[in-house]
Amino acid sequence: MTQLDWHSIDRFLMGEAWAGSRIPEYRDHLCHEIGPRWGGSASDLEAADYIHAQMVENGLEQARLEEFSLDSWDYSDASLTVDGTGEALEIKPFLRCPAVDGLTAPVVDVGYGTEREIAAAGDALSGSIVVMHLGPEPFTPPLPHTARLTLAAKQGAVAAVVVESKTGGRMEYRSANDWRAPGIAPQPLPTVNISFEAGGRLKYLAARGTVATLRVESRFFDTPANNVIAEIAGETMPDEHVIVAGHHDTVFGTPGGNDNTSGTVAVMEAARVLAALKRETGVAPARTIRFATWSGEEQGLQGAYAYVARHHGKDGRTSPPRFALNLDELSTGHMKGVVVMTEHMRGFMQERLNTMGDSLQCHVQGPLDAHSDHFPFTRAGIPAGILWRWRFYGRHATSEFHHEFGDSAQKLNVRELKEYVGQISRLMLRLSHVPSEEWPDNPHTADEMEARAVSEIGTHSPTFHG
Ligand SMILES: [Zn+2]
Numbered sequence: 001m002t003q004l005d006w007h008s009i010d011r012f013l014m015g016e017a018w019a020g021s022r023i024p025e026y027r028d029h030l031c032h033e034i035g036p037r038w039g040g041s042a043s044d045l046e047a048a049d050y051i052h053a054q055m056v057e058n059g060l061e062q063a064r065l066e067e068f069s070l071d072s073w074d075y076s077d078a079s080l081t082v083d084g085t086g087e088a089l090e091i092k093p094f095l096r097c098p099a100v101d102g103l104t105a106p107v108v109d110v111g112y113g114t115e116r117e118i119a120a121a122g123d124a125l126s127g128s129i130v131v132m133h134l135g136p137e138p139f140t141p142p143l144p145h146t147a148r149l150t151l152a153a154k155q156g157a158v159a160a161v162v163v164e165s166k167t168g169g170r171m172e173y174r175s176a177n178d179w180r181a182p183g184i185a186p187q188p189l190p191t192v193n194i195s196f197e198a199g200g201r202l203k204y205l206a207a208r209g210t211v212a213t214l215r216v217e218s219r220f221f222d223t224p225a226n227n228v229i230a231e232i233a234g235e236t237m238p239d240e241h242v243i244v245a246g247h248h249d250t251v252f253g254t255p256g257g258n259d260n261t262s263g264t265v266a267v268m269e270a271a272r273v274l275a276a277l278k279r280e281t282g283v284a285p286a287r288t289i290r291f292a293t294w295s296g297e298e299q300g301l302q303g304a305y306a307y308v309a310r311h312h313g314k315d316g317r318t319s320p321p322r323f324a325l326n327l328d329e330l331s332t333g334h335m336k337g338v339v340v341m342t343e344h345m346r347g348f349m350q351e352r353l354n355t356m357g358d359s360l361q362c363h364v365q366g367p368l369d370a371h372s373d374h375f376p377f378t379r380a381g382i383p384a385g386i387l388w389r390w391r392f393y394g395r396h397a398t399s400e401f402h403h404e405f406g407d408s409a410q411k412l413n414v415r416e417l418k419e420y421v422g423q424i425s426r427l428m429l430r431l432s433h434v435p436s437e438e439w440p441d442n443p444h445t446a447d448e449m450e451a452r453a454v455s456e457i458g459t460h461s462p463t464f465h466g
Contacts, residue, residue: 004433006355007284010426014142016273019421023414026054030248031409032253039249039296039303040070040223047248050270051293058272059279060230060291068306069185070225070296074252075218078192080161080202083211089198091161093216094176094191095298097249103159103190105129107206110157113148118155126156129214131194131202135165142460146178146188149351150458153189154405161198171195171304173251177300179248179370180453182386184300190216199338213303225295227247227303230290234287234432239319241288242431244270245304245425246327248295248375251403257403257411263327264293265412269343269421274429285432290321290396294373297328298403304373308380314446322439323431324384326374327424331413332399333390335420337361338427339370340377340385349385351430352430356423363388367461379453381446387420 011242030037030047048065055063083104106128111117113132118125130152132381142153150161164171171193176203180185196203205305209375228248235242245265250256271291279286309451312320323345325338337360338349344365351359369375374384390399401407 004042004283009277009429012277012281013273013425013429014422016276017269017425019115020273020276020420021269021418022272023265023269023417026268027257027261027412029412030264031257032085033254036253037248037250037256037395038074038252039299040071040072040225040366044295046248048228048293048295050262051090051228051248055228055230055271055291056185060271061233061277063230064072065226066229066307066310066438067224068096070221070223070299072303073218074081074221075216077215077217079215080192082205082214083213083217086244088268089194089202091192091194092173093218094174094187094193096175096177096187097192097216097218098187099192099218100159100190100214102215102249103129103214104213105158107131107210107212109203109206110152111153113145114140114143115151116140121155128157129159129161129212130157131161131199131206132161133165134162136460144460147458148184149176149191155231156225157189160189161194162191162197163200164196166400167196169197170404170406174403177459179300179375180292180368180457182454184195192216199209204239209432220399225303227295227307228293229290230271231288231290232278235284237287237436240436241290241321241322242428243292243321244325244327244428245292245294245297245373247297247303248293249295251298254403254405254407254411254466257405257409258331258398258407259329260297261409262330262412266327266330266417266424267291267293267347270424272372273421274372285429287322289428289432297373300377301373304376308376312380312382317336320380320382322376322383324382325371325424325428326386328372328386329402330387330389330417330420331396331411333394333396335360335387335389335423336394336417337388338385339363339365340382340383341365341374342444344440344443345383345385352427355430356426358423360423361388367456367459369461370453379446379449381442381444381449383442435465
């Protein structure tokens with residue numbers, strides 16, 4: 001292999017990522033011109049078309065849309081009304097909440113929904129609407145809220161109102177199912193979100209024997225959605241590849257400045273910068289670098305699942321990537337390194353990061369992290385990782401904004417994202433050039449990772465998000 005001048009390459013990549021940046025333009029188009037992009041909606045399809053067009057314009061190869069059938073959901077209304085007084089409390093359905101047609105039931109406060117609290121509520125839960133804090137009770141080993149909702153459902157609760165942890169009237173669109181479960185699991189019971197403040201009001205009323213009526217108008221349906229794929233062909237190992245990707249869909253009512261316009265724009269920019277490197281200096285990847293943006297992440301990672309099934313399914317259609325890097329919520333903190341999902345990648349990744357300077361570190365995720373698009377890869381036995389942005393230290397105050405109106409375009413930190421783009425480009429190019437014999441053997445199989453995911457269902461995970 002010809003000797004590469006990494007000093008010059010790094011100067012080009014960091015310089016192009018900074019001075020040539022198109023981040024503000026991409027951000028504005030995705031956040032302001034298109035706006036919220038619920039997977040499978042017209043705006044989500046428009047976003048995929050836009051990203052594809054930019055990939056073509058920037059000289060990427062094999063740029064294409066890959067359609068898949070999205071198992072989708074939406075809602076038209078949700079209300080919680082106190083019987084007798086008619087007082088209405090504002091709620092948001094959890095994503096994929098089934099329709100609730102005027103359920104009138106007593107409201108029972110189960111605190112944090114710990115095993116102890118659910119047991120103490122006893123028969124009162126039968127046929128009730130429970131009100132439960134979202135976050136775990138801090139003095140008891142934590143259970144994820146999915147597990148706590150499941151406990152309530154098993155004891156007879158028929159719906160749940162979850163009290164948001166954030167204060168100030170904020171409410172996220174949340175998911176109530178454990179994403180480690182195979183397929184798209186149904187919610188343990190119909191679940192809606194209520195603000196911290198209105199939740200306090202509901203708990204006051206519950207203590208006084210209030211009966212309330214819950215209504216959720218929602219529907220499930222299948223709809224086409226598109227992933228966007230592009231690549232730069234490897235010069236000496238074109239049949240091997242590494243992939244860097246992030247989801248372009250959002251939840252309702254937010255353009256997702258942080259979640260995940262930041263990651264989408266980083267994929268687009270890394271592709272542009274590496275294509276420019278090849279065009280202007282002749283330095284190409286050795287193995288192919290593939291770039292992708294997914295739809296349907298907020299609906300159970302369906303875009304990434306569809307991609308993995310199509311390309312690397314059980315019958316192994318094409319050889320899997322050597323490594324899959326997922327970019328999600330890159331405006332939560334500055335870049336500190338890479339978090340890989342399996343120990344066998346740690347030393348190898350740290351060596352690559354060491355060649356980049358900047359004290360970047362590699363860490364290994366403990367319990368499998370199912371909260372974003374690296375999980376379908378991990379689950380298929382493919383080495384995968386995310387970027388280390390904020391855990392332990394360096395968390396931005398605005399990192400709490402996702403899945404809600406406040407995750408606006410301003411939440412995308414432009415100058416910091418330029419640095420991410422430069423570092424991601426440097427890392428992906430390095431990974432593309434590592435000789436095959438220097439890659440660690442992957443000791444993990446799809447069956448093994450699947451069994452591990454299933455064994456961890458219901459356990460607390462120090463999550464990707466929070
Ligand atoms: Zn996300």
